[in-house]
Amino acid sequence: MPEGPEIASIKATLQPALEGQILGALWRSxxxxxxxxxxxxxxxxxxxxxxxxxxxxxKVLWLxxxxxxxxxxxxxxxxxxxxxDDDETVQKHTHLRVKLKDxxxxxxxxxxxxxxxxxxxxxxxxAANALAKLGPDPFSWTAEEMQQxxxxxxxxxxxxxxxxxxxxxxxxxGNIYACEAMFEASINPQNLGSEIDKRRLSLLLESxxxxxxxxxxxxxxxxxxxxDGAGNRGANQNALKVFxxxxxxCL
DNA sequence: CCCCTATCCTGAGGGC
DNA sequence: TGCCCTCAGGATAGGG
Numbered sequence: 001m002p003e004g005p006e007i008a009s010i011k012a013t014l015q016p017a018l019e020g021q022i023l024g025a026l027w028r029s030x031x032x033x034x035x036x037x038x039x040x041x042x043x044x045x046x047x048x049x050x051x052x053x054x055x056x057x058x059k060v061l062w063l064x065x066x067x068x069x070x071x072x073x074x075x076x077x078x079x080x081x082x083x084x085d086d087d088e089t090v091q092k093h094t095h096l097r098v099k100l101k102d103x104x105x106x107x108x109x110x111x112x113x114x115x116x117x118x119x120x121x122x123x124x125x126x127a128a129n130a131l132a133k134l135g136p137d138p139f140s141w142t143a144e145e146m147q148q149x150x151x152x153x154x155x156x157x158x159x160x161x162x163x164x165x166x167x168x169x170x171x172x173x174g175n176i177y178a179c180e181a182m183f184e185a186s187i188n189p190q191n192l193g194s195e196i197d198k199r200r201l202s203l204l205l206e207s208x209x210x211x212x213x214x215x216x217x218x219x220x221x222x223x224x225x226x227x228d229g230a231g232n233r234g235a236n237q238n239a240l241k242v243f244x245x246x247x248x249x250c251l
Numbered sequence: 252c253c254c255c256t257a258t259c260c261t262g263a264g265g266g267c
Numbered sequence: 268t269g270c271c272c273t274c275a276g277g278a279t280a281g282g283g
Contacts, residue, residue, distance in 0.1 A: 001276070034259090034278080059277075076277045078261075093261080113260045115277050158254065167278080175276055224263075224275085256282085265273085 002075040004058055004172020005215030006226055006234070008139065010081055011056045012216075014229030017083040017105065018051050023065065024099030024106075031095060034076070034117040041120045045069035057137050058171025060130045068122050071098075072130065076115030078224075082231045083107050112225075134171040138209045139216075141170070150201045153193040160196060161189035164208070173208060176221050176243045181207040183242040214239060 002010070023046050028037050049065035056062070061081070062072035073081055086099065086106045096109035096118050109118055121129065135152075136145035149170050153163050163169055164178040173181070182189050184207035187200060196204075220226055220234030223244065227233055237244075241251045 003277090074277080076260095077275075078277090111260095112262070113275095113277090115260065117278095156253090162254090165276085254283090256280105258280085259278095261275105263273105263275085266271090267269105 001077060001174060001176065001223070002059065002079065002220075002226055003174035003177055003212075003215075004137070004139065005177065005212050005236070006220040006228075007056050007059050007061050007075070007172070008216045009220040009234065010229045011054050011061055012229075013232070014081070014083065014107075015054050017229065018054060018063065018100070018107065021051050021103075021105075022101035023047055023049055023051060023063075023071075024101050026099070027097045028118075029095040031114060033095060033111070033114055034074070035119060037118060038120040041069060042071070046071060046120065057131060058134050058167055059174075060134070062121075062126060070121055070123060070126055072117075072119045072121050072126055073109065074117045074119075074130070076111065076113065076117070078113040079109065079111040079116035080225060080227055081107070081109050082227060082229050084231065134167055135169045137171050138173070138205070138212050141209075146202070146205050149205060150198055153196070153201050154198060156193035158193060159190050160187060160193050160204075163193050164204075170205075170208070172212065176240070177208065177211050177215060179243045180211040180240055184211060 026042050045067055046065060046069055051063050052066050053064045060074055062070045064070055083105050086104050091110050093112040094108055094110045098107040100106055152169050156163055161178055164173050185204040187204055215221060215236045218234060218236035218239055219228060221236040222233040223237055
C-alpha cells in the first residue's frame with residue numbers, strides 16, 4: 001500500500017543506486033498493467049541514456065535522463081520497485097526488469113495485483129496524464145496552497161476522509177496516513193467537509209504533514225509487502241496510533 | 252457538476 | 268489441514 005511517504009522512501013533509497021547509471025535492455029512481462037507499455041519509445045529515447053535524477057510527486061515516481069522522455073511508475077496497491085543483482089531469482093509477478101550498464105545490477109518492478117503502472121512518457125504526457133491531476137503535495141505545500149485545499153474541503157459535501165483520499169485535492173495521502181491524520185486532529189472521518197470549521201481543517205492539514213514526515217523518517221509503513229528501493233521493510237507501522245488497531249486500547 | 256458504486260487483480264487471513 | 272469466502276484501498280469509468 002504505497003502512499004506518498006512510501007514513494008518518497010523508495011525514491012530516497014533508489015537514488016544512490018540509480019543516479020549516474022546507464023539504462024540498459026528492458027524486459028516487460030506479457031501481463032497488462034493499467035496502460036499499454038511503449039517499448040519502442042523506450043528503446044529509441046531512453047536506452048543508453050544516463051539517469052540524471054529521480055523525482056516524485058504524491059504517489060507518482062519517475063526517472064529523468066536529460067531528454068524529453070521519462071520512465072514513470074505508479075505502484076497502485078501492491079507495486080514494489082527496487083534494484084537487485086541481475087542474477088537474483090526473479091520473483092513471481094515481476095513485470096519489468098531494466099538492466100543497468102554497470103555493477104551487474106538491475107531495476108525490477110513487481111506487482112501481484114497489477115493495479116500499478118509503468119509508463120514511457122514525454123514530459124507533456126507525464127504532466128497531462130499524471131501531474132496535472134494532482135493537488136498540492138503535503139511534503140512541500142505553501143501556506144497559500146494549504147488555504148486553497150481548506151477552501152475545497154469546506155465547499156464539499158463529501159465525508160472528510162474521502163476528500164483526504166482524493167489526489168486532485170491534495171496528493172500522496174492514502175488510507176494509512178488519512179486515518180492517522182484524522183486521529184491527530186480529532187476529526188470523525190464521516191463528518192462532511194462542509195461541516196468542519198476552517199480552524200480544525202487547518203489543524204488537520206498540519207497533522208497530514210506531520211504524519212507523512214514521520215512516515216518518511218521511519219522508512220515507510222510495512223504491513224504486507226511494502227519494501228523500499230533497496231528491498232528493506234519500513235518501520236512506521238510501529239508508530240501508528242489508529243490504523244489497523246481497531247478493538248485495541250486507544251493510545 | 253458532484254458524488255457514489257462497481258471494477259480491476261492477487262494473496263492474506265478467518266471460519267468451518 | 269484445506270477449502271471457500273471476504274477484504275485489503277490504488278484509480279477511474281459510468282450511473283444517478
